[in-house]
Amino acid sequence: MSLVPVLLKPRLWAIKNRWFKSGRNGLKELGAVIFSSLMMWGIYAGTKSALRDLDRTLQGTTVDPTVPLGLLLAALFVMIVIPAGVSAMGAFFFARDLDLTLSAPLNPRQFLMGKTCDVGISVSWMLCIFGLPSLLAVGIFYSSGPLYFVGAPLLCLAFFSVAVLIGMMAALLFAAIAPTNRGKQLCVALIFLVVGVVVAMLRGGNGTTGIPAMLASPDLLKKLPQSISHSWLPSIHCAQGLTALLRGQTTDALLVFSEFFALVAILWMSLRALFSKLYDQGLSRVHTAAPFFRIHSRSSQQVAKWIFPFASSPTRAVVTKEYKIFSRDLTHTIQLGMLLGITFVYLYNYRFLTGPAKASQEVLNIWSIFLLISNIALGALVVTSICSRFVYPSVSMEGTAFWIVQSAPISLKDLLKAKFKSWLTPVSLIAGVIFISGAMALNADVPLVLASCAAGIILCHGLVALGIGIGAVFSQFEWEHSTQLSMNLGSFIFMLVSMFFVLLNLVPLGLMFGTYVLVPDESEGGHFSTFVLTGGLTVTYLINRLASWWALSAGARALQPK
Amino acid sequence: MITIKNLTKSYGSFVAVNNISLEVAAGGIFAFLGVNGAGKTTTIKMLTGILRPSTGSIFLGGFDLLAEPQHAKAITGYIPDRPNLYPKLTGREFLYFICDMYKITGKQAERRIDQVLEEYSLVQWQDELIESYSHGMKQRVATCAALVHEPKVLIVDEPMVGLDPHGARNLKDALKRYAQAGTTIFLSTHSLNVAEELADNLAIIHQGSILTRGTLEDIRQLTGKHEEGLEHMFLELTAPLVQH
Numbered sequence: 001m002s003l004v005p006v007l008l009k010p011r012l013w014a015i016k017n018r019w020f021k022s023g024r025n026g027l028k029e030l031g032a033v034i035f036s037s038l039m040m041w042g043i044y045a046g047t048k049s050a051l052r053d054l055d056r057t058l059q060g061t062t063v064d065p066t067v068p069l070g071l072l073l074a075a076l077f078v079m080i081v082i083p084a085g086v087s088a089m090g091a092f093f094f095a096r097d098l099d100l101t102l103s104a105p106l107n108p109r110q111f112l113m114g115k116t117c118d119v120g121i122s123v124s125w126m127l128c129i130f131g132l133p134s135l136l137a138v139g140i141f142y143s144s145g146p147l148y149f150v151g152a153p154l155l156c157l158a159f160f161s162v163a164v165l166i167g168m169m170a171a172l173l174f175a176a177i178a179p180t181n182r183g184k185q186l187c188v189a190l191i192f193l194v195v196g197v198v199v200a201m202l203r204g205g206n207g208t209t210g211i212p213a214m215l216a217s218p219d220l221l222k223k224l225p226q227s228i229s230h231s232w233l234p235s236i237h238c239a240q241g242l243t244a245l246l247r248g249q250t251t252d253a254l255l256v257f258s259e260f261f262a263l264v265a266i267l268w269m270s271l272r273a274l275f276s277k278l279y280d281q282g283l284s285r286v287h288t289a290a291p292f293f294r295i296h297s298r299s300s301q302q303v304a305k306w307i308f309p310f311a312s313s314p315t316r317a318v319v320t321k322e323y324k325i326f327s328r329d330l331t332h333t334i335q336l337g338m339l340l341g342i343t344f345v346y347l348y349n350y351r352f353l354t355g356p357a358k359a360s361q362e363v364l365n366i367w368s369i370f371l372l373i374s375n376i377a378l379g380a381l382v383v384t385s386i387c388s389r390f391v392y393p394s395v396s397m398e399g400t401a402f403w404i405v406q407s408a409p410i411s412l413k414d415l416l417k418a419k420f421k422s423w424l425t426p427v428s429l430i431a432g433v434i435f436i437s438g439a440m441a442l443n444a445d446v447p448l449v450l451a452s453c454a455a456g457i458i459l460c461h462g463l464v465a466l467g468i469g470i471g472a473v474f475s476q477f478e479w480e481h482s483t484q485l486s487m488n489l490g491s492f493i494f495m496l497v498s499m500f501f502v503l504l505n506l507v508p509l510g511l512m513f514g515t516y517v518l519v520p521d522e523s524e525g526g527h528f529s530t531f532v533l534t535g536g537l538t539v540t541y542l543i544n545r546l547a548s549w550w551a552l553s554a555g556a557r558a559l560q561p562k
Numbered sequence: 563m564i565t566i567k568n569l570t571k572s573y574g575s576f577v578a579v580n581n582i583s584l585e586v587a588a589g590g591i592f593a594f595l596g597v598n599g600a601g602k603t604t605t606i607k608m609l610t611g612i613l614r615p616s617t618g619s620i621f622l623g624g625f626d627l628l629a630e631p632q633h634a635k636a637i638t639g640y641i642p643d644r645p646n647l648y649p650k651l652t653g654r655e656f657l658y659f660i661c662d663m664y665k666i667t668g669k670q671a672e673r674r675i676d677q678v679l680e681e682y683s684l685v686q687w688q689d690e691l692i693e694s695y696s697h698g699m700k701q702r703v704a705t706c707a708a709l710v711h712e713p714k715v716l717i718v719d720e721p722m723v724g725l726d727p728h729g730a731r732n733l734k735d736a737l738k739r740y741a742q743a744g745t746t747i748f749l750s751t752h753s754l755n756v757a758e759e760l761a762d763n764l765a766i767i768h769q770g771s772i773l774t775r776g777t778l779e780d781i782r783q784l785t786g787k788h789e790e791g792l793e794h795m796f797l798e799l800t801a802p803l804v805q806h
Binding site for chain 1: 610611612613614631632633635636638640642644646647648650651652653654655658659660661662663664665666667672688689691707
């Protein structure tokens, strides 16, 4: 055990050096801390406000704390398990220090403990930023005693360990058992299977429930505990333990505590057993995996010329490189599968957003404007999360090979423009599907469906450019694993700027939808409606053009040789 | 072909390269020597446009690298000391990428890629992902990338690292051939035997400043060691200045 801290020392030194020995980067770290603190405060305040709203919606019915806690912990569990699995893949099989650590006189237990701590540290920020403020808010909302504030962090630590250990076991199993040349396909299939199970659980057996419908209806909300209270879920066990702590039921709480710590011990032993049986096999399979398809470089170059016939050769070079690297990276596939799953759940839930059944035309009009704007806002948030995963890291993805484009005869602005073009098409396609499906699910008129689609595609212009530009400003070319890139300070800032940008775009779009729906078109041939839609979209386009010009210029300036 | 004027690079109070000026004529091999941390790689990174000089100017083939970077880079090839390439591309795809960057397309690109792959014994590996290559193979791909667009100026940083004896011999022969064909080669190396074998002219940099420069014969005159090799002269020149 004594060598475990030795394995962790480089990480701790790196953190110290980032703070004190990296000049202006130290300020960036300070900015990250301030920003994270603000986010934690926002989550704390948001959770308290949501609990108050819930209390009001249920009109005096006392909400069992297990319900919000169970929901929160279920979301947190998924948020920890998947990154822990991806991080474990990196730590076990792709880490740059593997040659050093595997050749050092470490026994496997020390190695495993070191890697477990490493993975735990790398995903712990989710518990700190998302989990702890929410738990604090719950404790204060339910006026709990000191037992809760002491016991809850300990119980959450055990819950967090369970999620990390499950993620690590999944990574080991995946690497050792999945067919070496079909890992990507298997991974996508697994993700869709999980999404299917989640949707089936949300339907709750009666086929009429969805997340927005649940939140809108007190009756359905009361049924929620049945949907999530499957006794085998660790989130429910933990929520029950926290509820016992909230109510001061020491015996019940102790029971859950002992259950959890026993579970952690069992999982740790299982991980050790899996590690000793499968690690060598997994390491060897991961590093000898042959690609699923034989790559024919000449043919792929011909296809690139055929797909981009009018692109300049440097632009085509960057675009084809981006697509090839993206399609061959397993971690990208995992993340894409997750995002497609989120999009699917998002679209699925739109089916339930019908208007109030007995309301005046005026109310229905206002309701439809609200839904159209919500469609744009929520769709834009989905696009933002896609951009934060794939577009934002694309500059940093150049990694240590960045010297190649730095020494090539292409300006940095042209490089960023080429990256922008690479991502604009796929993101716009996804956005088009999202916005059209959303508008159609809301039974909007054809012109409004088309306007929603156009607005979505125009928004992609700004969001993709912001992703590339802010990604360049916060570029980080030395990384251990590409999944780290979408979790750094710049990614937070990109999300924040994007949300502000989406709000800015909602002003002309809201006016456009409002005028179209509320002001009757008395002109001949519907010229007024056409004018309103064209005007609104033109203003939105100008805002997006300006944003993309600014973002790409700022990004190019930040990348200039120093 | 390469003109460096009063080139300085500072990081805060630390001066990595201190006011150096050099002139390298077309079609020769110029060796740039120095101990670890002398400023060789910093100079090379400025020559390739990866670092911006604090002061001074660089001209490659008559193009000012700071004012017309695209023109200067278009005639330059660079072989770095560490071949960090795109691991998820195949060797051939990487060379297509480079050709497209340098606007070499169609049959000309195919011909040039076939030629360099053949020359560096990479034909049978061309459709494999670079991540599966050995260090030496990656170094050979980086060399192919630097040469595929037939540069007028070739900047080479520690070219022999990771190459097997056959690879090293091939590269040395190739560098001689390119120089004879008119390419100007700026070669930074620790391998004094390589510099001795290849270079027409050389300079020794120490603590960011040029210690001496000239032909091998000039340096022999300077040190008074008429029968000695470059290693002996290099050690004599730098030993009093190096503290181990």
